[in-house]
Structure formats: structure tokens, C-alpha cells
Amino acid sequence: MIALDWIVLIGTLAAIVGYGTWKTRGSKSSEDYIRGGSTTKWWTIGLSVMATQASAITFLSTTGQAYSDGMGFVQFYFGVPIAMVIICMVFIPLYHKLKVYTAYEFLENRFDLKTRSLTAILFLVQRGLAAGITIFAPAIILSIVLGWNLITLNIIIGVLVIIYTVSGGTKAVSVTQKQQMFVIFAGMFAAFFITLDLIPDDVSFTNALDIAGASGKMEVLDFSFDLDNRYTIWTGIIGGSFLALSYFGTDQSQVQRYLSGKSVKEMRWGMMFNGLLKVPMQFFILLVGVMVFVFYQFNKAPLNFIDASTEKVMASEYSEEYQALRDKQTALFDQKQTVSLKLAKSYNEADKKKLLRLDSIEKSYRAEAKYLIKRAVDSDYGVKYDKLSKELSEIKTNPNDPTYEEKSAELTKLYKDAAKDNATNDRDYMFISFILKYLPNGLIGLLLAVILSAAMSSTASEINALATITSIDLYKRNREGSVAIDPDKDDAHYVKATKLFTLGWGILAIIIACFASLAENLIQLVNIIGSIFYGNVLGIFLLAFFFKYVKGNAVFVAALITQVIVVFIWYIDVIPFLWLNLVGCILVIFLAMILQSTNKKVA
Numbered sequence: 001m002i003a004l005d006w007i008v009l010i011g012t013l014a015a016i017v018g019y020g021t022w023k024t025r026g027s028k029s030s031e032d033y034i035r036g037g038s039t040t041k042w043w044t045i046g047l048s049v050m051a052t053q054a055s056a057i058t059f060l061s062t063t064g065q066a067y068s069d070g071m072g073f074v075q076f077y078f079g080v081p082i083a084m085v086i087i088c089m090v091f092i093p094l095y096h097k098l099k100v101y102t103a104y105e106f107l108e109n110r111f112d113l114k115t116r117s118l119t120a121i122l123f124l125v126q127r128g129l130a131a132g133i134t135i136f137a138p139a140i141i142l143s144i145v146l147g148w149n150l151i152t153l154n155i156i157i158g159v160l161v162i163i164y165t166v167s168g169g170t171k172a173v174s175v176t177q178k179q180q181m182f183v184i185f186a187g188m189f190a191a192f193f194i195t196l197d198l199i200p201d202d203v204s205f206t207n208a209l210d211i212a213g214a215s216g217k218m219e220v221l222d223f224s225f226d227l228d229n230r231y232t233i234w235t236g237i238i239g240g241s242f243l244a245l246s247y248f249g250t251d252q253s254q255v256q257r258y259l260s261g262k263s264v265k266e267m268r269w270g271m272m273f274n275g276l277l278k279v280p281m282q283f284f285i286l287l288v289g290v291m292v293f294v295f296y297q298f299n300k301a302p303l304n305f306i307d308a309s310t311e312k313v314m315a316s317e318y319s320e321e322y323q324a325l326r327d328k329q330t331a332l333f334d335q336k337q338t339v340s341l342k343l344a345k346s347y348n349e350a351d352k353k354k355l356l357r358l359d360s361i362e363k364s365y366r367a368e369a370k371y372l373i374k375r376a377v378d379s380d381y382g383v384k385y386d387k388l389s390k391e392l393s394e395i396k397t398n399p400n401d402p403t404y405e406e407k408s409a410e411l412t413k414l415y416k417d418a419a420k421d422n423a424t425n426d427r428d429y430m431f432i433s434f435i436l437k438y439l440p441n442g443l444i445g446l447l448l449a450v451i452l453s454a455a456m457s458s459t460a461s462e463i464n465a466l467a468t469i470t471s472i473d474l475y476k477r478n479r480e481g482s483v484a485i486d487p488d489k490d491d492a493h494y495v496k497a498t499k500l501f502t503l504g505w506g507i508l509a510i511i512i513a514c515f516a517s518l519a520e521n522l523i524q525l526v527n528i529i530g531s532i533f534y535g536n537v538l539g540i541f542l543l544a545f546f547f548k549y550v551k552g553n554a555v556f557v558a559a560l561i562t563q564v565i566v567v568f569i570w571y572i573d574v575i576p577f578l579w580l581n582l583v584g585c586i587l588v589i590f591l592a593m594i595l596q597s598t599n600k601k602v603a
Contacts, residue, residue: 008445010185013452033573040260045270047169047181048257049248050278051457059188059285059454060137064427066289070217073232076578077282079240083248084275084504085297088268090186096264099525103255103541104473110544111552113477119540120473121251124466126533131462131505132512133529135455138455139513142448150454151514157455158510166502167458168236176460187450188288191435195291198438200298200341208294214271214343215297217290236388239578242585243531246538248274253465292323300333303369305426309377313369316376322369329365332358370424426444463509467501475501482552529576535584536562542585542593550596558591 001139040048065073100106104123108116139153221231232596248254248271259269303326304310313322339355374381388410435447476494540559543550566584571575 002441007444007450008442009449009452012446012449013160013395013456016183016453016456017163018178023436024460027199027204040262040266040270042261042266042269044271044318045258045261046273046277047269048461049254049270051181051276051279051454051461051568053185054550058282059184059451060428060431062282063284063289063292064342064429064430066217066286067293068427068429069499070212070215071286072222074220074279074283075231076288077221077238077279078233078236079238079242079483080244080248081275082237082280083243083244084271086245086537087249088271091255092258092264092267092271093261094545096267097254099260100376101472102252102469103250104252104469106546107540108477111555115475115540115552115556115559116477118157118295119250119537121467122533122537122559122563123250123469125251127251127462127466127528128505128508129512129529130507131459131466134455134458134462135509136513137428138451142451148437154510154513155327157377157452158506158513161456161463162503165464165506166499176457179359181457183446183453184450187443188448191439191447192288192291192467193282194439194443195288195434196297198299199291199295203294203298203344208291210347211294211297211340211343211355212290213265214347214355215293217293235576235578239576239581242538243534243578243580246541246581247533249535250541251465252299252469252539256465256468257320257461289431292431294340295434295438297336299438300330302425303329303366304373305429306424308425309373313376314371318376320371321370325365325369327371329362332362332365338364373424383498459509463502466505467498470501470505471498527572531577531584532566533563533584535581535586536566536588538581539585539588539592543589546591547589550592554592554595554599555588558588558595561591562588565568 031163063075094106095103098106098109102119102120104116109117135154139157142148143150143153196205196208203211209218212432224232225234225236236491259265302310303322303514310322313319336355336358338360339351343351343355375385376452432451435444440449464515475497536559539562540555545556562584566580567586570580570584575583
């Protein structure tokens with residue numbers, strides 16, 4: 001990075017923070033600070049809702065997902081438009097009619113205080129964890145790629161968010177997110193077209209799509225019913241609909257965005273705007289990742305995108321093995337480049353099959369590289385792997401040995417663990433590595449601003465929502481025993497309390513970020529956390545909307561049992577995590593109905 005990149009980066013972030021703080025400097029009432037004054041227009045609502053969901057993880061992990069696995073991940077979002085229609089028809093009119101500050105106020109009106117409090121606590125747990133991850137995700141990647149201190153980056157991102165969120169509340173979050181989305185769109189479009197320009201001149205965009213398709217990257221739809229496949233059209237439409245319905249309909253970080261709307265009409269237009277634009281937006285981000293993959297068919301990719309990990313393995317006893325892999329990859333690259341150019345000139349099945357095979361071989365080299373890196377950074381891992389390998393070799397001479405399958409499974413798990421380690425799992429590093437090495441100065445600063453802006457926008461929404469829930473659903477409700485805020489009764493006290501809770505949740509998010517660790521894929525980690533809780537919460541709301549005879553005690557007990565069961569199902573990993581949304585939702589409804597039916601006296 002040169003001075004121009006720093007000017008663009010710092011200038012963009014300073015402008016967003018400054019604008020948000022200045023624009024909302026007069027937010028002193030609960031109506032202004034918590035609900036945003038109920039003056040927000042539909043386009044601001046739509047962009048704010050999109051910005052809340054589009055964290056830095058979206059741009060770093062989604063592009064990496066496309067590079068590794070192709071466009072199929074877009075199916076995850078197919079349920080969003082369906083959910084938007086239901087939210088516009090059911091949720092928005094009800095929330096507006098009741099004039100609630102949070103989604104969970106409604107649950108006390110319908111059930112009781114303990115059900116409201118339980119649902120609020122479930123939200124605080126899962127969203128509190130997610131807030132830390134949305135800071136940690138870009139911070140750890142930028143720290144490794146740029147050599148910045150991780151703790152310092154976590155604090156910088158967190159403090160920038162805290163400044164304008166504490167100052168202006170919900171309105172500050174909404175107005176800054178509109179600016180952040182403009183920065184994000186501008187940066188991603190620039191990255192896309194410059195990536196196309198970096199591909200050889202005799203390879204057109206259509207040719208690039210052909211090359212990507214030949215490597216299996218353009219398989220958008222999967223109609224299979226394979227439960228081992230996380231992303232199919234059925235998973236997206238069914239599991240994705242339940243996740244989106246719960247997220248946009250019951251998650252305060254989203255509900256708070258459209259509760260600030262000027263009218264029901266503005267809220268509905270804003271949500272439909274999000275519903276119509278979300279899938280194309282995610283498709284485009286994935287397409288950027290696919291075009292980067294095509295770029296690397298003509299430019300040699302590193303064996304692992306984490307430079308620090310490569311340096312470690314090259315300084316270890318495994319350097320010769322790693323270098324041998326690099327040499328193999330170089331020879332393979334020459335073949336891939338030749339076949340890709342042939343496909344660009346004349347698409348045919350023979351070359352398509354050859355490119356697919358070459359890509360599969362390169363994946364095996366990358367997997368072996370991760371294994372060597374893991375051994376280089378973790379000596380205990382290498383000792384354990386060697387011991388198991390030796391034991392298996394000895395057992396093979398005795399086919400009747402009952403421990404063979406068990407030890408074989410252990411060895412396979414060890415090999416898979418090497419791919420998930422935060423020193424080897426480079427999927428989330430691909431895009432930022434490409435940006436820094438190949439994009440022009442100035443644009444590097446803009447795209448880093450995109451990543452940090454996305455982190456700030458989603459984190460701001462989360463800590464704003466966490467503070468609101470803590471203040472309204474727990475602190476105020478249990479302090480005064482009143483359901484609704486009385487603007488004339490000590491209103492300034494609750495604004496001050498919400499600001500303090502915002503500061504507290506912001507600090508906690510920074511602390512969680514500082515102690516977090518990478519999962520297999522960051523965007524999956526966020527969705528897994530959501531899926532564990534969202535189905536249960538959605539089921540509680542559906543019981544409130546449509547099952548009038550079910551009372552509070554039955555719902556409360558059913559929700560507790562459901563949450564334990566869902567966590568257990570996730571732990572034993574028997575179904576893809578998206579299906580947890582459906583399981584949690586159906587289970588809490590079923591259990592509540594059973595409990596209510598077996599005890600007619602339940603209140």
C-alpha cells in the first residue's frame with residue numbers, strides 16, 4: 001500500500017463516521033434514539049437492511065467460497081424473497097400497529113414476561129457472539145495479509161463503530177449504512193471490471209464463463225436431495241426461507257432497521273427492495289470470486305494464500321516437500337493455461353474434461369500443502385499423525401483387527417483438521433490477497449474501505465440492537481414493570497441507559513473478537529450460529545401469530561426443550577446446519593401444542 005491507498009482508506013472511513021455523528025447529533029429522545037424518529041424512507045430502509053446482513057464476511061468469504069466451490073452458494077439466499085413477502089404481510093403491520101420498540105414486546109402481550117425475556121436472551125446470546133465475529137473476520141485477515149496487529153485492528157474497528165452508534169443510535173446506524181452501501185457497491189463493481197481487464201485480451205467475458213463452467217464453477221442449481229450437501233435448491237428455499245423469516249422478522253438488528261420507517265408502506269417497500277436485490281447482489285459477489293478463479297488460470301496462484309503460513313513451512317523441516325509441491329503446481333499451471341486458452345478459442349468436451357481433471361489435481365496439491373503447513377506449525381499434530389499412520393500400516397497385515405476402522409476414521413479426521421486450521425484455511429484470504437497483489441493503487445484503499453465499512457455497518461446494527469433489547473426488554477421492563485415506554489416519564493434516563501448498554505456491548509464485541517478463532521469458513525460460522533437459535537425464535541413468533549389457544553407456560557417450556565435438542569443435533573452433525581432452522585421452528589410449535597393439549601389448565 002502506498003500513500004494514495006491510505007488517503008482513500010482513512011478518508012472514506014473518517015467521512016462515514018463523521019457524517020453519522022454529525023447527522024444524528026440531536027437524537028435525545030427514546031423515539032429518536034431507539035426507533036430512529038420513525039422518519040426513514042424506503043430506500044434507506046432497504047439499503048440499511050442489506051448493509052446489516054452484508055458484513056465483511058460476505059465479501060471475503062463469499063468470493064473465497066466461489067473460488068473454491070463455485071456459484072452454488074447463491075442457493076442459500078433463494079428463501080429471502082419468500083420471507084420478505086411474509087414479513088410485509090404479517091410482521092410489519094402488527095409491529096406498526098402495536099408501536100413496539102422491539103420485536104419481543106409483542107411476545108409479552110401475547111404470552112407472558114418470562115417468554116419475552118427468554119426470547120430476548122436467546123437473541124442476545126447468538127447476536128452477541130456474531131457481533132464479535134463480524135469484527136474479528138476482517139481483522140484477522142487484514143492483520144495477517146498486511147502485517148497489522150490483530151488486537152489493534154479489533155479495537156480500531158470496534159471503536160469507530162462505537163463512536164457514531166453511541167452518539168446517534170438507530171438513526172446514526174441507518175444513515176451511515178446508506179453511505180457504506182454506496183462504497184461497497186462502487187468497490188465491488190470496480191473490482192469486477194478490473195479483474196475482467198486483467199484476464200488476457202483474447203479471452204472475452206463469455207469465454208471466461210466457459211472456462212469457469214468447465215471447472216465446475218458455474219453450477220448454480222442443485223436439485224438433489226442429498227443431506228450431505230449443504231447447498232441445494234431445496235435447502236435454500238426451505239431452510240433458507242425459515243432462516244430469512246426468522247432473521248428479518250424476529251432479529252432485532254433487522255427489525256430495528258424497518259421499525260424506523262415513516263409508514264407501513266415505506267417499511268414494505270424497503271423490505272421488498274431488499275428481497276428483490278439480495279439474490280442478484282450475492283450472485284454478483286460470487287461471480288467476482290469466479291472471475292478471480294479464471295484470472296488464476298492465466299496467472300499462477302500461490303499454493304496457499306496465507307503468506308505467513310507459507311513462510312513458516314518454508315522455514316521448517318518440510319520445506320523441501322513443500323517446494324516439491326510448488327514445482328508440481330507450476331508444471332500443472334502450464335497445462336491449465338494451455339487448455340484454458342484452447343477452450344476460449346473453441347469450446348469442446350474433451351478440453352472441458354481435461355481442465356476439470358487438472359483443477360482436481362491442483363486441489364489435491366493444495367490439500368497436501370495444508371497438511372504440511374499444519375505439521376510445520378503444530379509439532380504435536382505431526383507426532384500424532386505419524387503414530388496413527390504406523391499403527392494402521394501394522395494393522396493392515398491383520399484384516400480381522402477390530403480397531404482398523406476406528407483408527408482409519410481418526411486418521412481421516414486428522415487430515416481434515418489440517419484443512420480447517422486457521423494457519424492453513426486460506427479460503428477467506430483469497431480475495432484480499434488478490435486485491436493487494438494485482439489491483440491498482442487507490443482501488444486497493446477503496447476495497448479495504450469496503451471490507452472495513454461492511455464490518456462497521458453490520459457490527460453497528462448488532463450492538464445497536466443488543467443495546468435496545470437489553471435496555472427495553474430486560475432493564476426497563478424489569479425495573480418498572482411496564483410494557484411500553486412512556487416518553488414523558490424519565491425518558492432521558494433510558495436514552496442514557498441505552499447509550500451505556502451500546503458502549504458495553506461494543507466493548508464486549510471487541511473482547512469476543514480478540515479471543516475468537518477461525519472456523520472452516522467465516523460466513524458459514526455466522527450462519528451456523530444463527531441457525532442454532534433462529535428456528536426456535538421463529539417458532540415462538542409463529543405460535544404467537546397463528547396458534548391462539550397455546551399459552552405462555554407451554555411455549556416457555558417448549559422453547560427450553562427445543563433449544564437443548566437443536567444444540568444436540570448440531571453437535572452430532574447429522575443434518576446440514578440450514579435445516580436446523582426448520583427443525584427448531586417445527587419442534588417448538590409441536591412441543592408447545594402437545595404441552596398445551598396435555599394440560600388444559602396451563603396459563
